[in-house]
Amino acid sequence: MAEVKLDDLVVQVEGLDQDENKAGSGAYGYVFRVTVNGRLCIAKKLHNILLQEPSHGQKKNIVAKFRKECCILSGLDHPNVVGFVGVHYGRDKNDISLIMERLYSDLADFVETKPDTNFTTRICILYDVSKGLRYLHSLTPPLIHRDLTAPNILLTEDLTCQDRRLGNVQIH
Structure with a gap:
């Protein structure tokens, strides 16, 4: 796969971090229902605790893995793999959300x-x-x-x- 720069994949979203849009959570993050250019999507965002509590090295590792996940997903194209829409930055480059198509x-x-x-x-x-x-x-x-x-x-x-x-x- 070709090298991907996340800054080239940035999209603007509406509804992120709003409690009424929270669709679920898992071990590593939250899922929110969001809108991108009028299109219903899902945003996957790391738990804040993962970004605040760990030592600086652990935090960098968690964010690096999540960024790598975003890059990998951006290069996938198959009808049986959920569609990648983009990434969204919050307060800083560590506050990143993965945006995917929303399904049924x-x-x-x-x-x-x-x-x-x-x-x-x-x-x-x-x-x-x-x-x-x-x-x-x-x-x-x-x-x-x-x-x-x-x-x-x-x-x-x-x-x-x-x-x-x-x-x-x-x-x-």
């Missing part, structure tokens, strides 16, 4: 709310996941997904699968 549902919520989904639809979802993984593994160097779980698999309204947590990839 995650697989965990879908299975919970639609337990009677037919067999064909289930197979199609599995096939879409496998196509996304095959794409990641075919890259040079290959990307290895390290957190493939139902909440991290996103579905479009027509039930095409895309994965939102490619940040947990490992260059192998």
